[in-house]
Amino acid sequence: MTQEKTIQKSVSFRGVGLHTGKMIHLRLIPAEKGEGIVFVRKDMGYAMIPADPAHVIPSQFSTIIEAEGATVQTVEHLLAAVSALGIDNLRIELDGPEIPAMDGSAAPFIQLLLEAGTVEQSKSRSFIEILKPIRVSEQDKSITVRPGSSFEISLKIDFDHAVISKQSYRYFHSQSAFIEEIASARTFGFLKDIEALKAQGLAMGGSLDNAVVIGKDTVLNAQGLRFPDEFVRHKVLDLIGDISLLGMPILGRIEANCSGHKLHAELIQEIMKNKKAWRIVNAASCYKKRTPVYTRPIFQTIAATA
Numbered sequence: 018m019t020q021e022k023t024i025q026k027s028v029s030f031r032g033v034g035l036h037t038g039k040m041i042h043l044r045l046i047p048a049e050k051g052e053g054i055v056f057v058r059k060d061m062g063y064a065m066i067p068a069d070p071a072h073v074i075p076s077q078f079s080t081i082i083e084a085e086g087a088t089v090q091t092v093e094h095l096l097a098a099v100s101a102l103g104i105d106n107l108r109i110e111l112d113g114p115e116i117p118a119m120d121g122s123a124a125p126f127i128q129l130l131l132e133a134g135t136v137e138q139s140k141s142r143s144f145i146e147i148l149k150p151i152r153v154s155e156q157d158k159s160i161t162v163r164p165g166s167s168f169e170i171s172l173k174i175d176f177d178h179a180v181i182s183k184q185s186y187r188y189f190h191s192q193s194a195f196i197e198e199i200a201s202a203r204t205f206g207f208l209k210d211i212e213a214l215k216a217q218g219l220a221m222g223g224s225l226d227n228a229v230v231i232g233k234d235t236v237l238n239a240q241g242l243r244f245p246d247e248f249v250r251h252k253v254l255d256l257i258g259d260i261s262l263l264g265m266p267i268l269g270r271i272e273a274n275c276s277g278h279k280l281h282a283e284l285i286q287e288i289m290k291n292k293k294a295w296r297i298v299n300a301a302s303c304y305k306k307r308t309p310v311y312t313r314p315i316f317q318t319i320a321a322t323a
Contacts, residue, residue, distance in 0.1 A: 019300040021105035025134035032117025038221030041113040048106035050140040057110045058087040075282040090115040097258030098126035101195035118227040121203035142300035147269030149294040158275045165270035172273040184249035202250035205229035
């Protein structure tokens with residue numbers, strides 16, 4: 018895993034955006050080495066939006082990126098799949114403002130990317146090695162990244178609802194772990210909040226087909242949950258997708274308590290500000306020194322500049 022990767026062939030799909038409710042056609046296209054992950058709004062003059070820290074817009078209910086007056090919303094599930102498969106360079110063309118929700122998880126994106134296949138490129142990968150702890154917090158929510166020899170996440174959630182209550186998950190990142198443990202965990206919401214969200218122009222495309230909906234005392238989806246702790250697993254999925262917007266995979270441990278998209282965006286900006294707390298390391302030299310870490314893939318997206 019010392020070289021950058023892209024996909025072997027283009028793949029496309031269409032679906033409804035979770036928040037906009039719009040039908041979106043999206044195409045994943047191979048990209049040249051060093052290009053990184055770039056979203057392209059075909060319907061807005063092919064405006065290009067790099068998936069990097071400079072273009073992240075803090076948002077409570079999904080992750081949004083913006084450039085050239087164009088935005089793309091709800092990018093986290095697709096980016097989580099892209100990063101989990103170690104894809105560095107990818108062009109994502111779409112004809113609307115939001116990534117299709119699919120089934121509310123990253124599993125459909127994983128399937129499409131596996132169908133496309135991957136190919137190594139003639140450019141060495143780089144990683145962000147965390148040297149000192151970096152923390153952001155807001156009231157009872159917090160997220161900290163600490164030094165570590167690989168990428169791992171410890172995440173806790175606490176909802177005042179009997180169906181969820183307190184859940185925690187410790188995740189050690191690899192391609193197989195993501196596919197088996199995290200990818201199929203779906204986004205979720207409460208039935209009582211739906212009308213208020215729609216009044217804000219959100220959840221316009223939400224349904225039992227693309228989200229876990231929680232009623233007063235039960236899950237309303239006929240087939241129930243995919244995991245007993247599907248809620249916290251999905252939060253891990255969101256965090257993997259959001260943190261990939263740093264532009265390089267992290268060598269470090271993330272500890273999150275009740276965090277969400279807005280706090281993830283704040284962590285990204287805090288990391289970029291604290292340049293003495295991390296360094297960029299070359300993949301080839303890391304691989305030689307840390308062979309046990311790279312026997313399984315860790316995630317990677319766009320190559321950022323320090």
